[in-house]
Amino acid sequence: MNRKKRHPTRRRTALRQTAAAIALLLLLGLLNGGSILPAGVLRSQADRQGCGAVRVVKTVGQLPVGRRCRRVYLSANDNAVMMSTADLSVPWGWMGGSGAVLDCSGEGSRLHTALWTISHEKGRFAYFFGRVDDPEIQEVSFVYGYRDADGDLIRHPLDTSSLTSRRADWARWGGRDYFVIPYDCDDRYIKENPGWFYPCVDGVPVSAATTVDSWTGTSLGD
Numbered sequence: 001m002n003r004k005k006r007h008p009t010r011r012r013t014a015l016r017q018t019a020a021a022i023a024l025l026l027l028l029g030l031l032n033g034g035s036i037l038p039a040g041v042l043r044s045q046a047d048r049q050g051c052g053a054v055r056v057v058k059t060v061g062q063l064p065v066g067r068r069c070r071r072v073y074l075s076a077n078d079n080a081v082m083m084s085t086a087d088l089s090v091p092w093g094w095m096g097g098s099g100a101v102l103d104c105s106g107e108g109s110r111l112h113t114a115l116w117t118i119s120h121e122k123g124r125f126a127y128f129f130g131r132v133d134d135p136e137i138q139e140v141s142f143v144y145g146y147r148d149a150d151g152d153l154i155r156h157p158l159d160t161s162s163l164t165s166r167r168a169d170w171a172r173w174g175g176r177d178y179f180v181i182p183y184d185c186d187d188r189y190i191k192e193n194p195g196w197f198y199p200c201v202d203g204v205p206v207s208a209a210t211t212v213d214s215w216t217g218t219s220l221g222d
Contacts, residue, residue, distance in 0.1 A: 038086035041094045042075055049101045051080035057178050058171040060127075064182070065120040066220045070097055074129060074180050076173060079105040083116050083129050083180070100216035102130060110134035111206065113142075113199045114214040117185065121220075128163060128181040128197070128212070132170065139166050139202050140179055142212070146195040153208040156193050158186060163197075 039056070046054045054075035060083075063070035069088040076082065084099025102114035113130040128142055141164040145155040165179040172178070196211040 038071055038073065038094050041086040041096045042073060042082075042084060045084050045096050045099060046075065046082060048096075049080075049082060049099075051082060051101050051103075052077050054080070054082055055173065057081075057173045058180060060180055060182075063118070063125075064184075065118060065122070065125045072127070074171065074178060076131070076176075076178060078174065079103070081112065081114070081129065081131050081178065083114070083127055098218040098220075100214065100218070102214045104131050110137065111140065111199060111201060113140070113212045114216070115197060115212045117215070117217045119217065119219040123187040124185040126183040126185050128165075128179075128183060130179060130213075132177040132179065137167070137201050139164060141165070141200045141203065142181075142197045143200060143205065144190075144195050144197055147208055151208055153198060153205055156189075156195050158189055158193070 042054065042056065046052065054077050056073050057076045058074040060072035060074055063072050063085055070085040071088070072083065072085050074081065074083055081102040081104060082099060083101075085097030087095045087097040089095045098118070100114060100116035102112055104112045106112075111130065111132055111134065113128065115126060115128055117124050117126045130140070132140065141160070143153075143155050143160055143163075144158040145153055148154050163181055163183060165181050167177065170177040170179050198208075198211055199206050
């Protein structure tokens with residue numbers, strides 16, 4: 001008895017062609033620096049920044065500015081803290097975005113702070129982030145101002161009430177504490193009133209001379 005040769009249906013053929021196309025696109029994405037998962041992108045970013053292998057400490061969430069799908073992550077190792085984005089690009093998968101790295105390799109510091117500003121079509125958004133090495137510290141905050149001729153800290157009347165992070169909100173990894181504070185900058189005020197952001201510990205400025213350790217700016221360009 002001869003068996004009839006089964007020919008693939010149009011539906012099966014279409015499914016196979018679609019699967020092959022998706023596989024090809026994923027391969028092209030990987031060859032162009034993409035990744036199936038955000039973790040692969042973060043590893044590549046850490047390599048480019050030269051800060052060594054990092055581990056995700058906190059998934060911050062969606063970047064609230066820009067038109068692309070950008071997830072924000074706080075990663076760290078023993079000597080550095082990295083804030084970065086992973087951009088979802090169709091059909092390439094997850095691609096490396098922008099970010100900033102804070103060097104925490106110095107000894108004897110109670111607090112390491114950084115400011116990452118992100119320029120977009122409507123202004124600037126920012127993330128204050130860092131690492132707290134002193135277990136006695138309960139709160140980290142920031143004020144905006146400048147030093148006068150005598151070296152005293154003069155505060156600008158910029159509303160920085162949201163720039164406070166308390167221990168209960170911090171992420172803990174490797175025996176250390178990490179904080180992230182998102183901040184929608186009043187870009188016009190800052191341009192008209194030049195100054196710096198000064199870190200405070202438990203409501204008291206670290207010193208009149210100590211500004212944010214690292215200040216990095218990025219433009220989204222979209």
